[in-house]
Amino acid sequence: MSIDAEVAALKKVPLFHGIDGSKLRLLAFMSQRVEYQDGEELCSQGDTGDSAFVILSGQADVLVDGEKLAVVGEHAIVGEISILCDVPRTATLRASGIVDVLTIAKDDFIKLMKEFPEMSLEVMRTLAERLEKTTRALAAAKSAAS
């Protein structure tokens, strides 16, 4: 799979939704492509994260405290908060079968945002939408509880 395929995968990631194709190409180019074998860990819970993972093919298990909570598959982005701020990994990610992953390092992502401020705006918009959704969900949950 070449860079074009990677760009196609990145386009499907909601966080990068509004970002121009040529920028995504650059992001893909700067990122690392790594293949994980069955059972290998992409990251482990509690570690400080400095990269996000975009799964290009295969799937990975999401484990919290050793318990399998979810499965992420193709085109999923995991740990994207890590490339924006320093937070410990909230879960362990373990390859289930062979997984092809594009690793986006925090430094590279920030470099891109510095160079292209409009990209930051897009990311901000996506985050704001998400925040708005969460706030609404929280309000709904609160009103449902009361």
Add this chain to the structure above:
Amino acid sequence: MEKSLFRFIWRNSAKYQIIILLITCLSYPVNYILLDLPKQITNEAIQGSDFPVIIFGIEFDQIDYLVFLCMMFLVLVVISNGIKLVLNVYKGRLGERMLRRLRFDLYQRVLRFRLPHFKKVSSGEIIPMITAEVEDVGGYIGEAIALPAYQGGMLIVQLGFIFMQDPLLGLAAVASYPVQGYIIPKLQKKVVMLSRERVRNVRTISDRVGETISGISEIHANDASAWHSADLSDRLYKNFTIRFDIYNRKYFIKFLNNFMNQLTPFFFYLIGGYLAIAGNLSLGALLAVIAAYKDLAGPWKELLAYYQQTADVQVKYQTVVENFDPPDIYPVERITSDDSVDLEGDMKLESLSFSGGAAGQDVQGVSLDIADGSRVVFVGPDGSGRAEILQMACGLLSPTSGRVLIGDHNLDHLCEATLGRQISYVGSLVHVWTGTIRDNLMYGLRHRPLIPFNYEGEAKKARDRWVYEAEMTANPLDDTMADWDDLKAAGVESEAELEERLLEVIELVGLSKDLYRLGLQSILEPENDELMDRVLSAREALAEKIQSDPKLRSLVELWNPEAYNNSASLAENLFFAVPSDHKLTTDKIPEDPEVKDFLEKSGMDNGLAMVGLRIAKTMVELLASVKGDIDFLGNNSIMTMDELPDYEEIVRRCENADKIKQLEDEDRSALIALAFRLVPTRHRLGIMDDDLRAKVIEARKQFREFADTGDGRFIFFDPHHYIPSLTIEDNLLFGRVRLDRHDARQRIDEVIREHVYELKLRRPIRHSGLDYHVGVAGSRLSSTQRRRLCVARAILKNAKLTVFDETVSGLSEADIAMRATLFKALEGKTVLFGTANEAIASEFDSVVTLEHGRQVDAK
């Protein structure tokens, strides 16, 4: 050392100076006849009439006589120029020899300086003194005595002739001499002072440059470049003003000389003319005097030039030599003597005092008895006199008063042959020499040449000449080619045992693992074919192991002549070889004539340039919208941010594929170089496809046929051969660790380690690690590794007394364990240990606590 240049010259070359003078005098009659002959030829042979002429009883008619005289002339020309040639070579050789003698003497004096003296001198000043500053002395020495003697003689003869013609005219001829003799030295004195100042200023400049280099990180860390630039620029200006002053005076002297010399004829014409008119002097005599005066000008000019050169060279000599003659310099025997006495018995420090001139380096009246074989720790912070006491205890530093005794021997009176062989010292500052780890370990065993090198045939002749020259210049006769390794001192019998001992010592100081790692990265010496064979069979076993394990298999791509290696560059895949000349890097390969020829013949060149162009285009497009100077490319990129503009240019120049054939050679090479860098798994540009892979593999076979001519320029990857220019590790693995696999590097390292252990290859690999080059002053080692290497060196020497200062004196577990091993290895030998760390005192037989240079208490 002779303070005066002339004394130095006379003392070391009197005989040769006289020979030069004799040859010079010999040339005088030849030159005289040579000048006289043309007159004879015109007057007697061409215009003469008294023929036949009889010479040595042989009759000559006019033509024969002409031929005879002309032949004589020819012979004399040959002789005269021959003498000149011999004389110049002789002078040059003498000058070079004297220069060698002087330089060596200066260097030896540096070796004889006492330690505190090095606080006052800097290498930046000493180096130009020994190298550049004395250079002019060599050119001068050949002339030093012959020139004034010869030219002075000529001057006197000519003057005598003029005086004999007419005393008054004689006086006129020398009238300007007293004036010149008075003014010129005065002016010259000022020039001498200026040259002295200039030499000092240049020394300061070189010192500042040296300081800049050694303190470069401080400069950058403090943004002090501007300050240093201003400082140096100021020095350069000073140099300019001094030089300018010198020029002014020098050329004024020249002007004065020329003026004076031309003033004299004025008097001749006036006074001589008057005398001739008055009838007191014949016209013929006046003309003869004027002619003689012209001859006078030559020697006089030479003498004046000589005078100026002498003044200049003398100043240079003195300003150098005065720096090499400190009053407390060690006698030369201290470093040259080979007499070693046995340091047996207890050690005694008797009211030891030292004052170093600076605060916190004083020692005041320390007295101590140290039993033979005991372990004593000196506890005290920096500036408590601890370092000085320890240096005095091993004879490196001379006490201002008091003495250090071992048995009956006062250390201050012993030669280095004793001190340096029977005492080991590892101080707070250690030095690792540029060379291999082995060189550094054995450094403490190389005191004198022990087994002479066996020279034969031509080499023997060259060596004899070497020895002769060394004798002529009072240089040492020790041969660096000889075997200097003192096996006995290391307590071993043979080279093989020494090798084992080296590993033991390395193990002892905890460098074994480091040595293994360095060994894996090392390139084997061609003669080590036994290990090559073992690595080769290990490679096969390793490959089997990797192939049989599906997990491992996916981590590595082994070199396979029939397959494309996606973790390797296109160049490696195409040539399937490495150049034996490591200067031929991937970027330079497209310009190599042989490669160029191959690419053209195989028709690969256009295809590769196309690939390069596609890469360049992709990169240019990728970064088209980037305006800032943020480096988006990083280290693993196919091109750097700096190269981008160049490739942008090339892409612009060939906007369509047809142009690629008309591309300039340089651009084409640049594109091919770019294509060569392509590693598919790393760069993921989507440019490598199966078609290209197949083409490359096809070309690989052609290249092998093309370039495998036996000249060894390319060493092909062959699963059944050891590749001498690759590291042991690369030879073992014989493939590339995949870049796109998680943790592949670490896991493969682990596999290799296990494999090496199983095959008992660790020891031989560590042996090759001994040949690891540590870089300039050990720069390729970490500071801990450097210190440990120096400890190993001290242990290897088997000294009776070992002194450690601020070395492995920490409280970390590693340091505690290391001390225990060291003490065990040095069991029964006296150990003095210096530390600021009181907590470790319990590990020693006795403790000496120091404060402000005094001993506080001794338990």
